[in-house]
Amino acid sequence: MRFVAQTMKTRRNFCARTTSLIVSERIFSLTFPILNIKSSKRYRQDVIVKRGQVGGKCAKFDRAILENNSKIKGYLMSWADELQHFESNSNFQMNENHCEIIFEKPTIVMKLDAAINLYHHFCDFINLYASLHINQTFNQDVDIIWWDTHPGGFVDNLYGVTWKAFSKHQPYELKDLDQKRVCFKNLMLPLLARQREGLFYNSPLVQGCSGTTLFKSFSQFILHRLGIKPPKAELEKVRIVILSRSTAYRRMTNVKEIFFFIADEKSRPEKESGALYERSSRCDETGDLKLNEL
Known part of the structure; x- marks a missing residue:
């Protein structure tokens, strides 16, 4: 992890290499431009296009580290497209004068893979699960924002119940925040579904790496959180x-x-x-x- 920005007080703010995972406390704000949601398309990389549309108040901000970590771009590969225009503003305060909407709860913003495909959508969920481990937070009293720019929003009829394993609240839609100045007291931009050498998708074969319990623990986590009890096997049948x-x-x-x-x-x-x-x-x-x- 690299510390791109530090707040005035000691808080947990870090960014992984290639901007694949970001955690921020009390420094993060977004000004959403006009999304033209009626004519918008999915998987857009041009939501944040100007300096200052994303930023916060930092005691120290290292743009060189941010730029070096923003070389790998892609909607489901990193957060580089959204963070490359980050700026520190010494006048920023987390209040109604600077924010139209303030998320008080810890908030997770998710860029999403295809919800109609079991494999691709669970690329979202297992990377979110791994992000919880990295951040050492498993609280379900969190808000989730679906970062989706499709005019119809993010429709998750097939596997949407899985979100209840991560949050007890209904996720917010990006289109509901159109043209708003939104601030977060505690924000995580988690690992994404199609990173280079990522998890579940583009996973490399690493010599000597075997027997990991990550996928087993992910399965147990989902079953436990959703209250699903696996049926007993009928031993006479296969x-x-x-x-x-x-x-x-x-x-x-x-x-x-x-x-x-x-x-x-x-x-x-x-x-x-x-x-x-x-x-x-x-x-x-x-x-x-x-x-x-x-």
């Missing part, structure tokens, strides 16, 4: 779930062979077909069989 894609680079080339293999095993005598269950007996708690165990 359920096989196969997700097959038709795209050129995500297609399973041997999916037909898998189906024929399973169908053939079912038609064999019980003694002979037992080999399938021996090879596939390592199931998870719900009785699901992972493909790499076939």
